[in-house]
Amino acid sequence: MPDAVTPELKHALKQMIIDECDKDELSPTDIQDDQALLGGDLDLDSLDVLQICMAVKTQYGVRIEGNTAAQRALKSIDTLADTIVRQSTP
Template sequence: MDDGLLGELRIKIIDTLNLMDVAPEEIEADAPLVGGNLGIDSIDILELVMMIEKDYAVKIDNKELGARVFASLESLARYVGENTPGRSN
């Protein structure tokens, strides 16, 4: 797993969702993103999908894929790493 990408995504999640009371290290790689300690809901996921598409040119175009991708920070980083054009894993 790309630790740099994990750290980058932690910061982008905090910035995108205005989670200013959350430190990046508080977002555990294997903890659930949705319904977990961060309080991320379906509206937040839509914001994250737009950020991922804009910043990484990666599409998350259906609910089933989104559920798998946003299961945890680790699954999100894996999907982004594998699908970002020009990114080497």
């Protein structure tokens, strides 16, 4: 599990979103760290949010449960990476 937000973690999260949400037309470099994931250009829907949350739990052991927590964590790659690091650090 990560103990700090790194460029590698952010890249892995971008790739995970591309894979989980069938955004094959994108590459990780197309997604900015502070770009809005919800309600932004990525056009993610509620099913995408669920898939991302499940993938984060599987890959990082971090649970993002509830609409409010998901909205907060999935504001951007920055907030998602921060959520993972905060919840995986003892």
